[in-house]
Amino acid sequence: MINDILNNFKKISQIPRCSGNEGAICQWLSDWAKNNHFAVKTDKVQNLLIKIPASAGYENAPIVVLQGHLDMVCEQTPDAHHDFTKDPIQLIYEGDWLRADKTTLGADNGIAIAIAMTLAQQKDIPHPPLELLFTVNEETGLHGAAALAPGFFDGRCLINIDSEQEGYLTVGCAGGLNTDISLPIAWAKVPTDYQLMKINAGGMSGGHSGIDINAEKANAIKVLAQTLHLIRQQIDIRLVHFNGGTAHNAIPRDSETKIFVPQKEVEKLKQMVLAAEKTLKAEYQNTEPNLFIKVDAGDETFPQAMNTSDKVIDFLMALPDGVAAMSTDIEGLVETSNNLATVSIEAGQLKILSSQRSSVESRLEAVTERVEALARLVGGKANSGNRYPAWQPNMASSLLAKSCQIYENLFDKKPVVEIIHAGLECGIIGKKVPSMDMLSIGPTIKYAHSPDEKIHLASIGKVWDFLLALLKELN
Structure with a gap:
């Protein structure tokens, strides 16, 4: 299944999506959703929600929100001459890693989009009703999440796919x-x-x-x-x-x-x-x-x-x-x-x-x-502004407890439960919906926000296996 994820990621990488320029990727995903007969909507800032029906037997399960962001940090080396408004990201496979040619890769957070798309395309995977929530302008201050209106999504269990270390379950983050x-x-x-x-x-x-x-x-x-x-x-x-x-x-x-x-x-x-x-x-x-x-x-x-x-x-x-x-x-x-x-x-x-x-x-x-x-x-x-709140951990979370058990059963080791010194949209979403049970996961990404950014290929498969096992249990 990793090849399907990487194929979707390659398609995403062809589309310019620097912060503030997410119109093209939003339209492309909307068209993809419509072509696959998924309900889709956007809000006034171009946050995007795609609804995926439950698989057979999970119709009455609680809705699960899979969440990521549409934009990427656009950085390049001084000799790159890359135009982020029109040039596709050039992908380079290097052993167990995938990187870009002299630019940021955009795995932060394009890999979340690719994983969610691949999951939605599979007809034989058991899962609850899903809401794919993709926000804009995350990298410039989590502005898309801050603009989310009440009722834009319905789920009260959220899995954010914006962490950068496989085997780690993120339950809190810093404010800024x-x-x-x-x-x-x-x-x-x-x-x-x-x-x-x-x-x-x-x-x-x-x-x-x-x-x-x-x-x-x-x-x-x-x-x-x-x-x-x-x-x-x-x-x-x-x-x-x-x-x-x-x-x-x-x-x-x-x-x-x-x-x-x-x-x-x-x-x-x-x-x-x-x-x-x-x-x-x-x-x-x-x-x-x-x-x-x-x-x-x-x-x-x-x-x-x-x-x-x-x-x-x-x-x-x-x-x-x-x-x-x-x-x-x-x-x-x-x-x-x-x-x-x-x-x-x-x-x-x-x-x-x-x-x-x-x-x-x-x-x-x-x-x-x-x-x-x-x-x-x-x-x-x-002049100080663009504040975003810290995400305070809930160590009594049922989603966390289930995730820890599933991870250990899958990989015969305990995951690391962590709080990170970075901003995640879970902090804002948790403020808007206090009852939301949240967790952040993701494959291993090194040197994000720099032209050295790279993603570990094997870790994508492990995140995929974990996500599928978790969704199967959320019924």
Whole structure:
């Protein structure tokens, strides 16, 4: 059956579906449902619900919701030149793994769609009435789930297929809150004897800003800010450009700045960049072996440069990034974290997106207030929003108990019951429907939200076998 799942996944991978651009995949799935004579509906934001009738003997069983999201994080390597608005994802089979060619794979969460489609297509699988619930804009802040209206679906037992480790049953997740910062910049004329230079920090692996936040990965924005800090101690620098990061839930892999320096200091600048690269490569030698920092002459014309370069560098240095606190209840679980996600210069202002996560509401507020306070201290404005709630675990869940027993019977070992430091739509759905019994499962996906994303093929088959055995018992 894995070949059927992978064939469906290949079809899904041909359709552009970055967050905010899910119209084509929504229409394609709607057409697929109609062609298979399944009832289908969408809501005002293009969340999609497909109803699958029960198999024989299960007509009176409670409805089960299989849930995933339509969108994917769209990341690519600097040399990829992939157009996510029209180009299909190029799949590459590599031993036991499936990856993409220099882009995110989209297994997060296309594999959920493929599994649900394959299940619906099988006529001889015993299962209760099913509702396939696919939401939009999950990756940008779980907006689709937040827009779900009462009565859009009927089931009160939900299996989310958006976890990324086979053999793990997820029963809780962190909540999150994003902060947009605008910092006014003072500009001044550039001295005539100054040379424009471009510094790039790249080669970093990035990853999921929740799941990978404790993996000691380098944040390219922080790496570049630290480099500028080292340089300014000996050379007068005037910033004109700073750009890095792509999404709130991805650890930045690349960052670029353009600066003016005295022409007589250009060679010294090059040596200092080499020294900074050596220092930072040593710091991250085990987690970022491909980290690089390079400097080149710029070829653009800028009439002005920042008169507040030191303030910008200080602010980027001071903003929190990484793990803020570990859970004291669950060993190894990150409780609170922050991702310095994106930086850009727009309309003469420095724009920053900071993404905070925590499984403790008060800690989420505290780290967010810290970010906002730092913004105020440098004369900036901070606006926090796109909040999504934590999913509090229900260890007395009947769905969980049944799942644990079925998994152990199938594979002769106990599953790991976990809470993750990432956002899952179960948190929002649980708030909307307090009586919902929920569980999240999924095949093994590595390096989600980065071009290194890959999925373990054998784990797809195990998730399939487990899901079928579970549905058979939900009658």
